[in-house]
Amino acid sequence: MIKVKINGQEQSWGGDPDLPLLWFLRDEAGLTGTKFGCGQALCGACTVIVDKEAVRSCITSINDVAGREITTIEGLHPTGDHAVQKAWRQVNVPQCGFCQAGQIMQAAALLMDNPKPSHDQIREAMSGNICRCGCYQRIENAVHLASTGV
Amino acid sequence: MNFIDNPRKLRGFEKHTRVEKISRRSILRGIGITGGFVLAAPVMSRQAFAYETGAGKMPHGVVVDPRIFVAVAPDGTVTILAHRSEMGTGVRTSLPLIVAEEMEADWSKVKVQQAHGDEVKFGNQDTDGSRSTRHYLIPMRQIGASARTMLEQAAAKRWGVPATEVKAVNHEVVHGASGRKLGFGELAADAAKESVPSIEGLKLKDPKDFRYLTKGQIGIVDLHDITTGKAGYGADVRLPGMKYAVIARPPVTGGKLVSFDPAEAMKVSGVEKVMQVRGWPWPSKFQPLGGVAVIARNTGAAIKGRDALKLVWDDGANGKYDSVAYRKELEEASRKPGLVVRAEGDADAALKSADKVVIGEYYLPHLAHASMEPPVAIADVKGDKAEIWAPVQSPGGTREDVAKTLGIPEGNVTVNVTLLGGGFGRKSKCDFALEAALLSKELGAPVKVQWTREDDLHHDFLHTVSVERIEAGLDKSGKVVAWRHRSVAPTIASTFAAGANHAAAFELGMGLVDMPFEIANISCENPEAAAFTRIGWFRSVSNIPRAFAVQSMVGEIANATGRDQKETLLALIGSPRIVKPAVKDMWNYGEPFDSYPIDTARLRKVVELVAEKGEWGRSVPKGHGLGIAVHRSFVSYIATIVEVAIDDKGKLTVPRVDTAIDCGTYVNPERIQSQIEGAAIMGLSLAKYGEISFKEGKVVQKNFDDFQVIRIDESPLITNVYIVPPGPDTPPSGVGEPGVPPFAPALMNAIFAATGKRIRALPIGKQLEA
Numbered sequence: 001m002i003k004v005k006i007n008g009q010e011q012s013w014g015g016d017p018d019l020p021l022l023w024f025l026r027d028e029a030g031l032t033g034t035k036f037g038c039g040q041a042l043c044g045a046c047t048v049i050v051d052k053e054a055v056r057s058c059i060t061s062i063n064d065v066a067g068r069e070i071t072t073i074e075g076l077h078p079t080g081d082h083a084v085q086k087a088w089r090q091v092n093v094p095q096c097g098f099c100q101a102g103q104i105m106q107a108a109a110l111l112m113d114n115p116k117p118s119h120d121q122i123r124e125a126m127s128g129n130i131c132r133c134g135c136y137q138r139i140e141n142a143v144h145l146a147s148t149g150v
Numbered sequence: 151m152n153f154i155d156n157p158r159k160l161r162g163f164e165k166h167t168r169v170e171k172i173s174r175r176s177i178l179r180g181i182g183i184t185g186g187f188v189l190a191a192p193v194m195s196r197q198a199f200a201y202e203t204g205a206g207k208m209p210h211g212v213v214v215d216p217r218i219f220v221a222v223a224p225d226g227t228v229t230i231l232a233h234r235s236e237m238g239t240g241v242r243t244s245l246p247l248i249v250a251e252e253m254e255a256d257w258s259k260v261k262v263q264q265a266h267g268d269e270v271k272f273g274n275q276d277t278d279g280s281r282s283t284r285h286y287l288i289p290m291r292q293i294g295a296s297a298r299t300m301l302e303q304a305a306a307k308r309w310g311v312p313a314t315e316v317k318a319v320n321h322e323v324v325h326g327a328s329g330r331k332l333g334f335g336e337l338a339a340d341a342a343k344e345s346v347p348s349i350e351g352l353k354l355k356d357p358k359d360f361r362y363l364t365k366g367q368i369g370i371v372d373l374h375d376i377t378t379g380k381a382g383y384g385a386d387v388r389l390p391g392m393k394y395a396v397i398a399r400p401p402v403t404g405g406k407l408v409s410f411d412p413a414e415a416m417k418v419s420g421v422e423k424v425m426q427v428r429g430w431p432w433p434s435k436f437q438p439l440g441g442v443a444v445i446a447r448n449t450g451a452a453i454k455g456r457d458a459l460k461l462v463w464d465d466g467a468n469g470k471y472d473s474v475a476y477r478k479e480l481e482e483a484s485r486k487p488g489l490v491v492r493a494e495g496d497a498d499a500a501l502k503s504a505d506k507v508v509i510g511e512y513y514l515p516h517l518a519h520a521s522m523e524p525p526v527a528i529a530d531v532k533g534d535k536a537e538i539w540a541p542v543q544s545p546g547g548t549r550e551d552v553a554k555t556l557g558i559p560e561g562n563v564t565v566n567v568t569l570l571g572g573g574f575g576r577k578s579k580c581d582f583a584l585e586a587a588l589l590s591k592e593l594g595a596p597v598k599v600q601w602t603r604e605d606d607l608h609h610d611f612l613h614t615v616s617v618e619r620i621e622a623g624l625d626k627s628g629k630v631v632a633w634r635h636r637s638v639a640p641t642i643a644s645t646f647a648a649g650a651n652h653a654a655a656f657e658l659g660m661g662l663v664d665m666p667f668e669i670a671n672i673s674c675e676n677p678e679a680a681a682f683t684r685i686g687w688f689r690s691v692s693n694i695p696r697a698f699a700v701q702s703m704v705g706e707i708a709n710a711t712g713r714d715q716k717e718t719l720l721a722l723i724g725s726p727r728i729v730k731p732a733v734k735d736m737w738n739y740g741e742p743f744d745s746y747p748i749d750t751a752r753l754r755k756v757v758e759l760v761a762e763k764g765e766w767g768r769s770v771p772k773g774h775g776l777g778i779a780v781h782r783s784f785v786s787y788i789a790t791i792v793e794v795a796i797d798d799k800g801k802l803t804v805p806r807v808d809t810a811i812d813c814g815t816y817v818n819p820e821r822i823q824s825q826i827e828g829a830a831i832m833g834l835s836l837a838k839y840g841e842i843s844f845k846e847g848k849v850v851q852k853n854f855d856d857f858q859v860i861r862i863d864e865s866p867l868i869t870n871v872y873i874v875p876p877g878p879d880t881p882p883s884g885v886g887e888p889g890v891p892p893f894a895p896a897l898m899n900a901i902f903a904a905t906g907k908r909i910r911a912l913p914i915g916k917q918l919e920a
Binding site for chain 2: 015016018019020022023024026027028030031032033034035036037038039040042043045072073074076080085088089092094095096097098099100101104122123124126127128129130131132133134135136137138139140
């Protein structure tokens with residue numbers, strides 16, 4: 001039995017230890033905020049935070065995160081008012097919104113590591129997250145805004 | 151081509167549709183104040199409008215009935231129905247906002263509810279063709295005005311005063327003379343008893359009194375849910391007992407399953423069943439391709455199970471499709487005369503006698519939609535009833551196709567529309583929902599069919615592949631006196647009818663025969679091209695290759711004559727006038743020419759506006775260049791200036807983009823801006839990387855590593871958007887699609903300005919590398 005802590009809650013899994021964390025979150029734990037976009041860690045839609053690091057849950061097995069703390073978009077802030085979430089709304093970032101959970105988790109992880117990233121650092125850190133609608137200009141502005149306090 | 155006989159086959163391209171006779175029977179109970187009836191004839195009378203649109207000619211036309219679209223609860227909550235699909239344009243906010251504006255509702259007390267697929271009840275729901283605001287601005291205003299009038303009448307009766315003395319203001323009805331007020335909630339029950347006013351008698355608000363429309367301060371209704379992971383997309387629906395499925399489909403379009411061995415797949419932990427899925431012979435419109443489904447307790451197990459399947463396919467006739475060879479075929483076809491689709495003057499003679507002929511042959515490969523949310527659908531089929539949850543642009547068409555595929559009455563099918571994680575035209579085709587319906591029927595359980603990214607790229611309805619060849623004849627003064635444009639590309643019609651090998655009217659009308667330049671001798675030709683895969687509409691459709699060719703040619707003419715790009719462009723557009731091409735069955739995005747002419751004054755205006763605001767002619771650093779392009783599509787006018795920077799290794803960046811759009815009367819400028827920002831990125835993606843290619847009938851690319859799209863580190867540093875203020879009664883026009891076509895040619899013209907290299911084949915790929 002593999003045990004993980006997701007958004008502060010203990011969860012266990014007795015099935016295939018190689019099951020990607022993404023599918024455990026979505027299909028077994030019912031946390032559908034984390035999205036499937038590519039399955040190959042190429043798009044970042046499935047980004048979650050494991051301990052303090054942004055991780056692509058589509059190529060991370062449930063076994064790889066045994067005993068660790070996982071934060072998904074649902075657990076980022078109790079009322080959805082993390083600085084990044086607030087900035088995202090202030091800048092009206094999303095179009096279709098599908099990639100945004102991954103973008104927000106990536107941005108939150110960036111700011112944990114580097115509270116005042118430069119524009120180049122923002123662009124580099126966010127470059128693993130694809131937005132096909134093309135919200136990049138606003139993503140960059142929102143991360144910058146979150147880093148300066150909303 | 152026989153597909154024209156069946157208007158439903160080409161939903162979204164209404165040139166081929168007749169005016170649908172609207173049945174008034176099955177108007178079902180909605181969210182309305184009471185069970186409603188259809189208030190207005192779906193084909194609007196001209197008297198009711200300042201302008202006419204093609205809305206009434208769409209399948210099932212328009213329904214204007216406040217009792218279907220609006221509900222007022224006793225606590226004052228106003229619920230407004232969104233009957234179009236939200237895929238990122240903001241339509242789920244914009245259309246209800248129009249109703250709220252007109253009925254004087256307080257937006258903070260409005261809830262938006264998504265309509266299910268039912269076009270008899272709601273009118274046409276095909277969310278494509280950049281037509282939601284264009285077709286629904288007036289109907290939504292009428293619905294709001296009707297609801298407002300009913301609330302006012304109820305209040306007037308309560309007070310015993312003439313209705314002319316009361317006025318709805320911000321969620322209340324006010325009697326000015328006495329100062330009495332009643333909230334919308336207090337009036338709800340009485341208002342429901344009021345008769346629905348006639349459209350002709352409705353008084354619409356004066357635009358100067360708008361609180362929300364044109365202001366742009368309203369965030370999209372799903373903004374909070376999107377940022378907290380609560381927004382519901384296709385894959386997020388969970389039903390008790392639901393199974394998870396992925397499907398192995400024939401790797402070549404039209405291929406068939408010969409045999410399969412499920413043994414290894416069945417050994418995978420979590421896999422429950424392996425089963426065949428019915429396929430339809432190609433071309434099959436939106437019917438499933440068939441294959442083998444792996445059913446599991448979660449998606450991860452289903453994918454792992456599919457990887458373990460042993461499959462033998464017969465590739466069939468399309469197994470030889472090869473993009474390198476096909477490009478040569480298209481190029482050769484473009485060098486010979488083809489079906490003439492527009493002829494004015496004598497282009498042959500004028501080209502022969504021209505002082506100089508500039509020739510450009512432009513290639514644009516297949517493109518995949520690659521919306522971030524791959525296709526996905528959930529179906530729950532029980533007996534002769536089916537319920538679907540899916541991110542579809544065409545809820546009405548999906549309902550019809552599910553009913554047909556299962557052989558059950560359409561009334562027994564419920565299509566719930568989730569949010570769409572991007573659409574771009576892909577999700578107008580409901581094959582994924584049909585697969586889920588077939589599987590659920592056979593399993594007797596709810597099932598979710600999830601496409602992987604590889605599935606998405608391998609089994610898309612691709613943007614066509616094209617060669618556009620333009621010959622421009624110049625006289626001694628450098629004036630263009632002859633224009634021959636041959637456009638060769640497999641047609642979307644080939645997905646509906648075997649052997650369709652000429653462009654349909656709607657494809658010709660997207661940047662070929664509607665070419666607006668003032669040239670005496672014009673020949674537009676469409677040589678034959680056969681299709682070997684599923685071709686579909688992709689955001690902006692044929693406008694992408696046509697604008698790429700035409701606007702690149704403007705740059706080439708500027709170079710040949712030693713003149714400025716912008717001046718060359720304006721000279722070609724010529725005098726301010728209404729262009730009336732000599733074309734039979736001219737398609738104008740389904741719109742009447744009276745309301746939506748090809749107006750070169752508006753075309754010139756966006757060029758001049760973007761040149762002014764975008765500082766055309768400004769000096770740029772070495773290695774940088776400016777390019778300009780303009781294009782009318784989806785009856786909007788849009789011009790773009792791109793600044794490109796190319797370093798000594800050929801690495802390309804885009805420091806700045808400026809775009810001016812004239813989309814007539816508009817609702818939400820903030821969402822127009824976001825659409826144009828996004829269009830620049832989609833334009834840059836297709837210009838730099840966009841290519842789906844075939845080898846031995848199979849798509850070569852697999853995922854975002856070999857089908858690359860622009861990421862944030864390559865994104866333009868800034869995209870400025872300028873919206874032309876509309877004249878009074880200027881009809882609204884498209885926004886979602888028009889931004890894409892001018893981007894690539896503006897970029898090519900900029901690259902030429904920076905480097906002297908003319909790129910005529912996309913994607914750019916390594917062409918700039920030294």
